[in-house]
Amino acid sequence: MTSSTRLCLVAGTTGTANxxxxxxxxxxxxxxxxxxxxxxxxxCYGEPVRMGEMPVSPSGCPTPALFxxxxxxxxxxxxxxxxxxxxxxxxxxxxxxxxxxxxxxRERDPVPSGPGAFAAARQLGRQLxxxxxxxxxxxxxxxxxxxxxxxxxxxxxxxxSSLRENPIAHKREVVREGLAASGLxxxxxxxxxxxxxxxxxxxxxxxxxxxxxxxxxxxxxVTLAGGSQLLAVAxxxxxxxxxxxxDLATTPFVRADSSADLEELAADLDVSVSATDPAFPPExxxxxxxxxxxxAKGGVGxxxxxxxxxxxxxxxxxxxxxxVSLYEEVQDA
Amino acid sequence: MTSSTRLCLVAGTTGTANxxxxxxxxxxxxxxxxxxxxxxxxxCYGEPVRMGEMPVSPSGCPTPALFxxxxxxxxxxxxxxxxxxxxxxxxxxxxxxxxxxxxxxRERDPVPSGPGAFAAARQLGRQLxxxxxxxxxxxxxxxxxxxxxxxxxxxxxxxxSSLRENPIAHKREVVREGLAASGLxxxxxxxxxxxxxxxxxxxxxxxxxxxxxxxxxxxxxVTLAGGSQLLAVAxxxxxxxxxxxxDLATTPFVRADSSADLEELAADLDVSVSATDPAFPPExxxxxxxxxxxxAKGGVGxxxxxxxxxxxxxxxxxxxxxxVSLYEEVQDA
Numbered sequence: 300m301t302s303s304t305r306l307c308l309v310a311g312t313t314g315t316a317n318x319x320x321x322x323x324x325x326x327x328x329x330x331x332x333x334x335x336x337x338x339x340x341x342x343c344y345g346e347p348v349r350m351g352e353m354p355v356s357p358s359g360c361p362t363p364a365l366f367x368x369x370x371x372x373x374x375x376x377x378x379x380x381x382x383x384x385x386x387x388x389x390x391x392x393x394x395x396x397x398x399x400x401x402x403x404x405r406e407r408d409p410v411p412s413g414p415g416a417f418a419a420a421r422q423l424g425r426q427l428x429x430x431x432x433x434x435x436x437x438x439x440x441x442x443x444x445x446x447x448x449x450x451x452x453x454x455x456x457x458x459x460s461s462l463r464e465n466p467i468a469h470k471r472e473v474v475r476e477g478l479a480a481s482g483l484x485x486x487x488x489x490x491x492x493x494x495x496x497x498x499x500x501x502x503x504x505x506x507x508x509x510x511x512x513x514x515x516x517x518x519x520x521v522t523l524a525g526g527s528q529l530l531a532v533a534x535x536x537x538x539x540x541x542x543x544x545x546d547l548a549t550t551p552f553v554r555a556d557s558s559a560d561l562e563e564l565a566a567d568l569d570v571s572v573s574a575t576d577p578a579f580p581p582e583x584x585x586x587x588x589x590x591x592x593x594x595a596k597g598g599v600g601x602x603x604x605x606x607x608x609x610x611x612x613x614x615x616x617x618x619x620x621x622x623v624s625l626y627e628e629v630q631d632a
Numbered sequence: 633m634t635s636s637t638r639l640c641l642v643a644g645t646t647g648t649a650n651x652x653x654x655x656x657x658x659x660x661x662x663x664x665x666x667x668x669x670x671x672x673x674x675x676c677y678g679e680p681v682r683m684g685e686m687p688v689s690p691s692g693c694p695t696p697a698l699f700x701x702x703x704x705x706x707x708x709x710x711x712x713x714x715x716x717x718x719x720x721x722x723x724x725x726x727x728x729x730x731x732x733x734x735x736x737x738r739e740r741d742p743v744p745s746g747p748g749a750f751a752a753a754r755q756l757g758r759q760l761x762x763x764x765x766x767x768x769x770x771x772x773x774x775x776x777x778x779x780x781x782x783x784x785x786x787x788x789x790x791x792x793s794s795l796r797e798n799p800i801a802h803k804r805e806v807v808r809e810g811l812a813a814s815g816l817x818x819x820x821x822x823x824x825x826x827x828x829x830x831x832x833x834x835x836x837x838x839x840x841x842x843x844x845x846x847x848x849x850x851x852x853x854v855t856l857a858g859g860s861q862l863l864a865v866a867x868x869x870x871x872x873x874x875x876x877x878x879d880l881a882t883t884p885f886v887r888a889d890s891s892a893d894l895e896e897l898a899a900d901l902d903v904s905v906s907a908t909d910p911a912f913p914p915e916x917x918x919x920x921x922x923x924x925x926x927x928a929k930g931g932v933g934x935x936x937x938x939x940x941x942x943x944x945x946x947x948x949x950x951x952x953x954x955x956v957s958l959y960e961e962v963q964d965a
Contacts (some may be wrong), residue, residue, distance in 0.1 A: 340795045343712075375708075379676075379725050390756055392712050392725030423723055426681045 304607065305429035305509055306367070306524065308342060308602050309420075309436050310335035310393070311383030313501035314403035315447075316430065316440030320469060323356040323594065326515045330354070331439040331487045332386045336438040338599050339391035342570025344512035346629050348390035353629045360589035361626055363550075363601035364437065366577070368623045370604035377421075377429065380511065381420065383438065384412065384502030396420045396509070398502035401611045404447045404477035412499040413505035420506045424513025425569065432514045433524040433548070433607070434532065435600030437600050438503040443470045444461045445531035447499030449564075453486025454534050456564030458527035464595040465558035474499070478501040479508040492535040492549035504528065508535040510543075515541060522546050523570070526553035526561060526596065533570045552590050575605035576614050586626045587619060637709045637940065638762040638858065639700070639933050640673060640843055643668035643726070644716030646743075646834035647736035649773030655804060656689040656794040656927065656964035664772040665719045665858035671697035671770040671932050672713045672724035675704065675937040679962050681723035689794065690945040692898050693922035694959055696883075697770065699910070702954045703937035709946045710762065711953070714753065714843065716771065717745065717835030720892035729753045729842070731835035737780045737810035744928035745784030753839045765847045766857040766881070766940070767865065768933030776803045778864035780810050780832030782897075784887075786819025787867050791860035803820070825868040828850025837861065841868040848874060855879050856903070857936025859886035859894060859929065866903045878903045880883045882935035883910075885923050907961040908938035910948050919959045920952060 316322050316331050325331030330352075337350035341364040347353055352360040371378060382393040384400045398416035402409035424432070438444075442458040449456060457467055478485065481498040488495035496505040511532060515519045523529035526549045531565050547570050554561055554574045565572045579587035589595065608618055649655050658664030663685075670683035672710040674697040681687055687695040704711060717733045731749035735742035757765070771777075775791040782789060790800055798910045811818065814831040821828035829838040844865060847854045856862035866878050880903050887894055887907045899903045903954050912920035922928065941951055 345762050346761050348761065349756070388728060389757060390727055394723055394725050394728050395721060422681070426723060428677050428679050428681065 301430045302430040305379055306435060306603065307379050307381055307384065307506045308339060308431040308600060309381045309503045309576045310339045310370040311398055311400065311438050311501065311503040313401035313438060313440045313444050315443050317403065318473060320466050321443050322439045324354065324577055326355050326357055334439050335437040336385055336387040336389035336566055338362055339389045339393065341365065342368050342378060342599065343380065343391040345625065346632055349388060349549060352434050356594055356629065358594065360594040361586045362599065363595055363597055364599040365626060366622050367600045368603040369618055369625055370608040373613045373617060373621065374607050376607055381506055383506040388506055389396045394423065396423060397513050398506050403481050404444055404499050405473060408498065410500055410502055410505060410597040412496045413500065414493045414503055416502055417505045417509035420509030421513040424510040425509040425517045427514065429519060431516040431520040433522045433600060433603040434511045435524040435603060436507055437530050437599045438501055438505050441501060441503060441528045443473055444501040444504060446470050446527045447474045448495050448504055449473050449534055450478060450485045451483055451495035451499040452534050452538050454567065456567065457559050459553050459556045459559035459561065461595050464499040465556065467558055484568060490538050495536060496511055504531055507532045512536060512539055512541065515543065522548050522603055524548050524600040525598065527559055530561065530564055530568065530570065533568045537568055547572045548606045549574050550597040552593065554598040557595060573606065574602060575609045577618055579603055579619065584623045634709060637764040638712055639709055639766040639936065640712050640714055641672060641933060642714045642716040642836045642843065643672045643718055644731055644733065644771050644834065644836040646734035646771060646773050647718040647778050647890060648776050650736065651806060653799050654776050655772045657687065658691055659688050666774050668770040669718055669720040669722035671695055672722045672726065674698065675701050675711060675862060675932065676713065676724040676957065679965055685746050689927055691927065693927040694919045695932065696928055696930055697932040698959060699955050700933045700937040702958055703941040703952055706950060706954065707940050709940055714839055715869060716839040727756065727840055734834040737777055737832050738806060738813050740813050741831065743830045743833055743835055743838060744831065745835055747826045749835055750826055750829065750838045750842035752845040753842030758850045759845040760847065761853060763918045764853040766855045766933060766936040767840050768857040768936060769836050769840055769842045769861050770932045771834055774836060774861045775836060776806055777834040777837060777931065777963055778861045779803050780807045780823045781828050781837055782867055783807050783811060783818045784816055784821040784828035784832040785867050785871050786822040787900065789900065790892050792886050792892035792894065792929060794888045794928050796890065800891055808895045823871050825871045834949045837864055837868065840865045845869060845872055845874065848876065855881050855936055857933040858931065860892055863894065863897055863901065863903065866901045870901055880905045881939045882907050883930040885929040889929060897925050902936045906939065907935060910938055912952065917956045919956060
């Protein structure tokens, strides 16, 4: 077989996103339900298809799917979207592993489909023929569920945010309520990743961890393409017994988020972090400047896609130019 | 938007394939259930993934998906697989339009999901951003259901076969039984494509016709990439009121099938037929020679993919060489 690189985007939802003030992954709370479906369409088709609009934050910052799509156009890597619990039908082709939309982690059993999705995704990860796999996510509210999983596993550290000001105290309170509802103390799910993700996580984390585990078990090179949520995936892999080195490809915007301290958590989990800088100008096009100002920061494999573009010798100026032109095309459509 | 060509493979099943002796789209009747799922995997990944093996006929002739995959590798066109009623979960990403596996057309109401799938696929066809769409199919037993639809619509003409000897008398008998079970005389569903496909067709025909209709309505260039089954789609489009010219891209093996007389039916339906010749040597590799001997003949967009390769200036010798090497790789895997 010839070598091939594939980005697996795991797209899904959690009821945790309905809690006010946790996420900027949608213009309104109602729009957040559609964000993962629309992100998948943007990645696969270059524009929203069944979904009416490109996802934006309440302030208008465009979804990072825009940049991942641009990198894909320029580099030509393969893509597979895995349904990690979508709430709205997407026109993007998706692989099913049985994941269903997740509930609010303040419920006792928010992700009953998690263990089954983990197992089916693991089998899929074992079977996918690519020689290199990037695992990415799109799920509004996902940093809160990532924090929930980290606490259930007994890992310390904070998580990043799609909001400019990280509502980390609010996330911690939600996680405390979730642990109480699940009858768990921090660390009670150490060594039991299925329990951690079912009680305190979301279906995307379950699916992403399963996919990565299966790929690792069959000697596929795996890159965790994301920030805090993919570090939670790394934690799930460590608690599943994975001991080999793990690589995280993120953005400089996530890495610079002092409220999250990604590097410290990564060091605890023995994960190497890289971040390719797209050199967005702070005074440039608003779609780029919003990232420099700390909005959105990452997601949808943005950091991993930049790394693939850089490795393919694509100048970052081309990524920036095409991102602006695609943004304008989609806005005008 | 930049121009783009996409092959939409509609993949599904019909209980009609369980009737002995109608189809060669699988090594055994049980394997035929898996053929569309495996064809989709071959197209998307270059090898079977969740499915254990590459589909072959009882005599070992490989699925035409092999050649469509090769053309895709060489040309780089986009692909979307639409779930037209799959019976086995596939690792290929698929778009859902609500189609369910079809029943045996000798039942009264074999395709209750047909009208809904037609409507959802039509909407999808309207929304897909490609500037050119090739519509293709994979469904064992599909030429018999194609004949059923043609008769229900009142169209004359025969259909081709994946078997070297077309069991056309058997197909006609099955269609007679089906019409009787549905309380229909030939032509009773003229002008009513939804009824024809629900009572005498299969979910792939419903989905393919809907996709093509939606694309045509939004001025996307549509090519029907196939043989008799895509001519049945053309008939459904004509009975839905489509009057514009329609193009069918098939293989020389389908066109040469005297038992089907594709050209006459195409002329009746005002469909232009083209066939790109891959020049398979009759004494060459068995995987190619089987086609020259009249097995399989087409399907999975084989003819359309050859046309795209030819238009892109890919020499047919490269298609043949890569097809043989991919065949050997998949057999050895």
